[in-house]
Amino acid sequence: MTKKIIPVIMAGGKGTRLWPLSRSSAPKQFIQVVDEKTLFQETLERIADAAIYEAPVIITNQDFRFTVAEQAREVGVDLSAIILEPVARNTAAAIAAAAIHLKQTFGEEAILLLLASDHEIDAGRDWSDAVATAHETATSGKIVTFGVKPTEPATGYGYIEQGDVLPSGAHKVKRFVEKPQLAAAEEMLAAGAFFWNSGIFMSRVDLLLSELEAFAPEVHEAAAAAVAAAAVDLDFVRLDEESFQASPDISIDYAVMEKTKNAAVVTSAFAWSDLGSWDAVWKLGDKDADGNVVIGHATVMNTENSLVLSRASHVAVQGLKDVAVVASEDAVYVGRLDEAQQVGTLVKALALSKETSRLTETHPTAYRPWGGYTSLLNGDRFQVKRLFVLPGKKLSLQKHFHRSEHWICVKGTAEVTVGDKVMFVRENESVYIPQGDLHRLYNPGKIMLEMIEVQTGSYLGEDDIVRVSDEFGRG
Numbered sequence: 001m002t003k004k005i006i007p008v009i010m011a012g013g014k015g016t017r018l019w020p021l022s023r024s025s026a027p028k029q030f031i032q033v034v035d036e037k038t039l040f041q042e043t044l045e046r047i048a049d050a051a052i053y054e055a056p057v058i059i060t061n062q063d064f065r066f067t068v069a070e071q072a073r074e075v076g077v078d079l080s081a082i083i084l085e086p087v088a089r090n091t092a093a094a095i096a097a098a099a100i101h102l103k104q105t106f107g108e109e110a111i112l113l114l115l116a117s118d119h120e121i122d123a124g125r126d127w128s129d130a131v132a133t134a135h136e137t138a139t140s141g142k143i144v145t146f147g148v149k150p151t152e153p154a155t156g157y158g159y160i161e162q163g164d165v166l167p168s169g170a171h172k173v174k175r176f177v178e179k180p181q182l183a184a185a186e187e188m189l190a191a192g193a194f195f196w197n198s199g200i201f202m203s204r205v206d207l208l209l210s211e212l213e214a215f216a217p218e219v220h221e222a223a224a225a226a227v228a229a230a231a232v233d234l235d236f237v238r239l240d241e242e243s244f245q246a247s248p249d250i251s252i253d254y255a256v257m258e259k260t261k262n263a264a265v266v267t268s269a270f271a272w273s274d275l276g277s278w279d280a281v282w283k284l285g286d287k288d289a290d291g292n293v294v295i296g297h298a299t300v301m302n303t304e305n306s307l308v309l310s311r312a313s314h315v316a317v318q319g320l321k322d323v324a325v326v327a328s329e330d331a332v333y334v335g336r337l338d339e340a341q342q343v344g345t346l347v348k349a350l351a352l353s354k355e356t357s358r359l360t361e362t363h364p365t366a367y368r369p370w371g372g373y374t375s376l377l378n379g380d381r382f383q384v385k386r387l388f389v390l391p392g393k394k395l396s397l398q399k400h401f402h403r404s405e406h407w408i409c410v411k412g413t414a415e416v417t418v419g420d421k422v423m424f425v426r427e428n429e430s431v432y433i434p435q436g437d438l439h440r441l442y443n444p445g446k447i448m449l450e451m452i453e454v455q456t457g458s459y460l461g462e463d464d465i466v467r468v469s470d471e472f473g474r475g
Contacts, residue, residue: 002106005135005202007047007056008098011040011068011117012085016347017276019360020331021311026363029118030067032311033275034285034295037075039118040068044077046123047115052131055080057101058117059094062086065236066369070390079235080105086241089222092255093247096212096223097239099205104227108206111138114252116199120284122271130268134202137170142264143203143211144170145257147195149269153185156276156341158197158253160265161188173263176253195267199274201252207262216255222247277340278324278333282307298325307337329364329374370395371443373453382456387441389414389449394442396470403457403464405433407441412449415442438468 014024022028029040037045047053055078060068062084072079083101085094095114102110113131121127134144147160156179163174176197180188188194212220222243229240248255257263273280282305285293291305297314300306308317310327317325324340326333333343350356365374370393377384387407389395397417407416408430416423416431417440425431433439435457443449 002054002110004054005047005052005111005113005131006054006080006102006106007113007115008095008102009040009043009056009058009115009117010091010094011058011060011064012088012094013118016344016360017341018278018281019343019347020326020328020333021309023359023363024361025063025366027064027118028275029116030064030071030367031363033281034120038071039120039275041071041075042121043115043117043119044072044075046121046127047113048075048077053113054106057098058082059098060084061088067367069235069369070367070372081237082235083237084233084239085244086226086239087245088249089244089247090249091252092212092216092219092250093223093226093244095252096209096216096219096247097227097244099208099212100224100227101237103205103209106205108204108209110205111135111202112205112208113202114200116274118275119198119200120271120273120275124270126268126270130266130270131202133169134266137166137168137264137266138202138204140166140168141204141207142166142170142262143208143257143260144201144264144266145173146198146200146202147265147267148198148272149267150189150194150196153182153189154196155180155182155185157274159185159188159194160197161194162265162267166264170264170266173257173265176258195265196272197253198272201257208256211256211260211262215259216248216250219247219250219255277343278307278326278335279337279340281309282324282337305337331359368395369393371448376452381458381460382454383460385453385455387449387451387453389441389443389451391443391446391448394471395440396465396467397438397440398465398467399436399438400457400464401436401466402459403455404435405439405456406454407431407433408452408454410450410452412443412447413445414449414451415444416440417442 013027018028021031030038057080058068137144159177161174163172165171225243226239231238273284282293292300293307295309297310298308299316300308301318303317304321307324312329315327322337324335324337347360351360366372371389374386409425409427414425416425418433419437
């Protein structure tokens with residue numbers, strides 16, 4: 001049995017609150033928001049010390065499985081397992097399945113650390129001390145939550161009231177408080193015994209499972225059946241869909257934490273944010289003399305207390321105050337920072353329109369097990385993409401019924417199969433793939449292969465792909 005902490009990272013969910021950078025196919029944990037690394041990658045690096053932590057277990061879904069694997073590879077963090085939820089059932093069922101998996105893999109006394117993949121945390125001394133205290137407290141038989149010392153009367157977070165102190169230095173949980181109105185939040189801030197509920201917790205696996213069995217038996221039963229009937233697919237553990245679907249849709253807070261008598265809270269002042277809105281990004285960012293946070297390709301003039309972020313075109317903002325201006329490759333959001341919590345409502349309106357629904361769903365850059373692509377230009381009967389293929393990876397052997405393709409190599413060397421011919425395409429060389437011909441792209445080199453792909457035809461959808469052979473098991 002390991003004595004190390006086993007991190008379990010929740011990495012599912014859909015992206016709406018940081019639109020237009022986040023989309024349903026590219027939620028905030030997998031995109032670059034403030035730094036060059038994604039929030040998911042920062043989470044991985046936070047628990048990368050092999051002296052303290054085992055390799056993490058990731059809980060995600062079918063759509064993000066290759067993104068998880070690729071982003072972990074980019075930062076050099078090995079994963080213990082990637083567990084795939086077949087349907088969304090909130091956090092209780094997912095955590096139950098992960099705990100059962102850990103029990104089978106590491107033993108029932110293993111210590112689980114649950115982390116969200118989309119939080120910004122200053123992983124300094126305060127964080128390390130909180131983890132150490134939580135570890136001692138969890139080992140003694142408590143389910144430990146992490147309470148963050150509030151810096152303002154925030155209404156977007158739940159709160160925890162601490163009770164009597166425990167021998168480890170943690171406290172018993174006196175009660176949990178739902179997201180409050182402003183007056184109640186101000187009262188709790190003044191009282192001093194209330195802390196933001198970070199959604200992070202630590203527990204022995206056997207205690208967590210016994211509490212789930214006692215307070216949420218249907219969740220425990222469904223998760224156990226889903227793990228028992230799970231299938232191993234490449235590097236992924238696919239939970240059984242029929243079993244998992246039988247679980248109630250309930251959070252771990254409602255299922256266990258608000259009912260157990262074994263809840264404890266470790267309080268700390270480490271900097272923490274769930275980055276749930278653009279005003280949260282502004283609060284976290286480095287501000288200039290006028291209170292502006294400027295990220296990416298942007299210039300501001302006569303502007304105060306604003307967030308201006310662009311990953312694509314250069315954005316110039318003049319004469320504004322207290323606003324967010326966020327530009328992605330294909331959409332721009334402009335709104336007041338004090339209304340940033342309402343972006344989700346705007347995204348719902350966009351999703352209802354045929355003309356704008358795609359802007360809420362797909363991101364211009366999509367990751368695949370072999371690398372990915374970025375959509376550069378779309379027109380009538382044509383589109384242009386940048387393909388990036390990892391060293392040693394190959395696309396499926398495939399054909400298209402409705403389009404032909406031109407590939408131009410801009411970096412690296414490509415091995416291209418077209419029909420029964422195999423050829424090498426080097427930088428500044430190109431190849432044509434006629435409509436209906438079997439073809440494959442392979443990177444035999446040691447560096448990233450980059451190709452410009454020009455598609456022409458009557459239908460250019462991603463579903464016009466017939467895979468004849470695929471090393472990643474895709475149909």
